[in-house]
Amino acid sequence: MAQTLPLLNPPIHTQMRRALGNVFNQSTLAALHRVAERAVQDLLDELTDRLHSGPADFVALVSEKLPIMIIGEWMGLPSEDYELLRDLTHDQVHTQELFPTPSEIATSDAATARLQTYFADLIQRRRSNPGDDPVSAWIRVWDDLDGDRAHTDAVVHSLALFMILAALETTSHLIANTLRLLLEHSSQLDLLRQHPELIPDAVEETLRYDAPIHLVSRVAPTDTVLGGMPVAAGETVQLLIGAAHHDPAHFPNPHAFDVRRRRGHQDVGGPSRLTSHLAFGAGIHYCLGNALARLEATALLSALLKRSIRLRLTGAPTWAPRVVFRRITSLYVGLA
Known part of the structure; x- marks a missing residue:
């Protein structure tokens, strides 16, 4: 983990980011948006079918699945590995908590070892049979940079591992938490139905109000x-x-969940007035996948609001007992 991007500093961090370039450029995001739209429709179809029989867990059926479906297809990972990668990611982040217990550290170490083996095997397969996926591209980039195959494999390994860990845990929470907050604040949900152009603003307000980290x-x-x-x-x-995002010196009325916040409470449809938050970090460590997380949450919410179904919370969400990484472990919803 010490060699993944968040834990590196210049000059190594600078070299790696420069070689990566703009990983999620406009063409890549456009392609992933099409993938997300298909995946969202499939997941919402399944959720709708289940809701006709009673309350269903939005986390298990939607928010846990969507991020790995998107990043997995982008990286060219077998779909049969998605559940394994989700489980290992949940176990791995224990070591990134503030005060992990000895048992949590052991669980995290075991998950990290399995993830390291998984991606080491993946790199060898891509060396033998390269494709147009990012892992194959990273191998070519670093091979060309220094010709040291062992160094290339180590760098690509850290990148692949980082991409999975960064893409799953936080985005899953963002998706589930956006729905939770909107169902708890029905006036805000009604506002989005009337003004769907505010959907990106709702995602940003969720990131401020209750960030994934x-x-x-x-x-x-x-x-x-x-x-x-x-x-x-x-x-x-x-x-x-979490405290910074509720600082009244920076955010007026910070404890209010308001999807119009970025517009400075102007009439909806007016110009956006961005209010900064720290959900994706800042500076050289600003989240590499911020645009992808926003894309997934926006695609899901847009598709959900276009459907005829109306949802309601059927119980309080359950949370993982953590300090650093927020995680809703279940969010049961029913038809309103």
């Missing part, structure tokens, strides 16, 4: 002063994103 750690490279507090070189600073 609530804490980010940073290590000071030199002695500095932060917010009037001295921080020595090598000390760790914990950024509490």
Whole structure:
């Protein structure tokens, strides 16, 4: 994990990001949008069928499945591996929590080892039979950069592992949490039905109101002063994103969930007035897949609001007992 992008700094981080280029450029996002639209329709069909028999778990049927379907197709992964990769990702993130228990660390280490083996095997298969998938492309890029096959495999391995870990856990929560918040705030949901152009704004408000990651750690490279507090070189600073997003000095009425927030409470349909949030980080570590996460959440919400069905919460959501990574483990909905 120490060699994945979030834990690297310049010059290695700079070299890797430069070689990657714009991974999710406009043409890639356009192609993935078509994939997402097909996947969303299939998942919502299944959800609708289940709802006719009673309440159904939106997490299990939709939000857990969509991210791996998108990133899996992009990376060319076998669909029969999707469930395994979801489970391993859930287990792996324990080690990224603030105070993991010994048993959680052991679970995370075992999941990391299985993921490392999985992607090592994948790289060897792509070397033997390259395609037009990103893993094959990364192999070609780094082979051309230095010709060191062992170094190429190590770099590509860290990239592939990072892509899976970054794409699944946080995006699944974003999707489930957006629906939860809208069902809990019916006036906001009604507003979206009347003004679907606000759907991207609703996704941004979810990212602010209850971000998928609530804490980010940073290590000071030199002695500095932060917010009037001295921080020595090598000390760790914990950024509490959840608290920052509810700071009344930055967000007026921060505890209100308002899908019009980006528009400065102007009339809907007016120009967007972006209000920054930290859900995707900042600076050199700004999330590489931010556009993909937004695309998936927007595609899902757009398709859901176009359907004739109306949903309601049938119980309180259940949450994983975590500090850093937010995760709704179940969200039961029924027909309204």
